[in-house]
Amino acid sequence: MAFEYHVAKNGSDLSEGTEQSPFLTINQAASAAVAGDTIIVHEGEYREWVKPKNSGLSETRRITYKAADGERVVIKGSEQIHDWEQLEGSVWKTSVSNDLFGDYNPFKEEIFGDWVVYNPGRHLGDVYLNGKSFYEAENLEQVMNPSIQTEVLDHWTNKVVPAHNPGQSKYDWFAEVGENKTTIYANFHGEDPTKESVEINVRKCCFYPVETGVNYITVRGFEMAQAATPWTPPTADQPGLVGPHWSKGWIIEENVIHDSKCSAISIGKEGSTGNNYRSKRKDKPGYQYQLESVFLAGQAGWSKEKIGSHTIRNNTIYDCGQNGIVGHLGCVFSEIYNNHIYNIALKREFYGHEIAGIKLHAPIDVQIHHNRIHDCSLGTWLDWQTQGTRVSSNLYYRNNRDLFVEVSSGPYIVDNNILTADYALDNHAQGGAYVNNLIHGEMVHRKMLDRATPYHVPHSTEVAGFAVTYGGDDRYYNNIFIGKESLKEVGTVHYNGYTASLEEYIEVVHQNPGDHEAFNSVEQPVYINHNAYLNGAESFERENEKITADQFDPDLNIIEEGDEVYLSFVLPDNFEEMLGSVQTTQTLNRVRIVDADFENPDGSEVTLDKDYLGEKRQEKSVLGPITKLQKGRNYIKVWG
Known part of the structure; x- marks a missing residue:
């Protein structure tokens, strides 16, 4: 039988935990609740580190921690x-x-x-x-x-x-x-x-288990703040202000989370798989220790059956020093959506290479969609083993950079996003599909031939091999690229010199004898067509069908009106003359290194037939993330 425990500021930990006789602390309720139970916390400030002790058993037999309806409940690390x-x-x-x-x-x-x-x-x-x-x-x-x-x-x-x-x-x-x-x-x-x-x-965390394997927990409706969280690189224990600590099936929803010294929500790894050995031992590169952590994680139960599959939705996250959401390995098979993330790493008190609104390593099959991310040092950073990942229908603005994908071999999808930073995209990866995005800002494309990273059996944590990042093997369809006089390399021009089909690539590679040397020097195929290039944005030299308006300034602006956000910009008169096709598993060529198709996390065929606003696309529709875009001035609500 499921029980309902209550916690209130007028309660006592010697009470029974009923609505009439509530507990005083959330931790007392946590020690009593078992699978299927609900803990309801009533109005007030709770200065404690909540440490869930017992685990839920399944999606339908969870332990739910929730703020009482209509009551403000604050958990503080101060x-x-x-x-x-x-x-x-x-x-x-x-x-x-x-x-x-x-x-x-x-x-x-x-x-x-x-x-x-x-x-x-x-x-x-x-x-x-x-x-x-x-x-x-x-x-x-x-x-x-x-x-x-x-x-x-x-x-x-x-x-x-x-x-x-x-x-x-x-x-x-x-x-x-x-x-x-x-x-x-x-x-x-x-x-x-x-x-x-x-x-x-004074406390490291606000809501975080001490033990690992505390599964199927729901955390709903709290304000949580002021935790002294440590720096969370992928080679360390990764505690956040709130998080599951190497568990499965958490739901973190409808919370307001702020003022974490480093990271707010962590869906990352734990300490036994490595804890800052590069900085402590100083005997190997961090890259080497990160490789080792992947195999140590396997020994610690890293699999779809035991780890990940978290849901993070409808949260507001702000004023954190390192990350809004962070995770290495423990983030697999998760879904992150409808979150508002802002003011991340803007105090500049410290700096490192693990900072972003969302920073994930090994985001296998993670779905990141419909988030509003702004005023961050970097909006979203996907690093290592970005495979089966989809970044869809997110709104990025006023970030120093919007999106960074690094040393990954795909397949991953970036579709129907609005990216508006002057520095919009870092692509230091391969095997991506960029479809129906609006990209206003500089795009940097780099190879990484000095470090190989793992790739996996599709929809699994099982390592299938390692590869360096050759660059290319990317797809760009139906995007709108907008340049600016002060910016360079906006568009797909950085692929000039690349091959345009797998058949061509194989032919060129085998023109000279040898093995791996040829693969390092021949540019991988890219698949680029039906994009629009405005205001100085430049196209791949072999793109056959495109819209070009080199001198046309769309006057793009993001306008905030209370809790609502609007996109305002102008499109040229010929914008509606070319339509783009809906992209699917069948039209997006499989990626070369991983030898895998673009699919949904369950292995079914993916069809990119919904726009940024959730509207159904026709078989042919206008370019960009929103199907109702038209020539002339557009003014569209994109949040709220």
């Missing part, structure tokens, strides 16, 4: 600090006992791990004034003298920029950790911390 002493001007200090932190003091723990590139001694701790996070100063002098402005290298744009966002007051803190106490100095700029709400983060 504690309030009231005892502040004014030092000088707007600078105050407080000393807290290290007992508050237990064995994990975020003000002692540095940002550390594989692929951390820039960190001038910053830590996992943070200070919040009325919910707004401060910046960590590099020394006490910067706190005492707020006029000192530091600069950092923005690694995405390669420009030196202010360490703080322009126009933002410099709210800084600095901490000194002693044997028994941690002293925090903070510049409150005229605010009185004894009268305002001031919090410091």
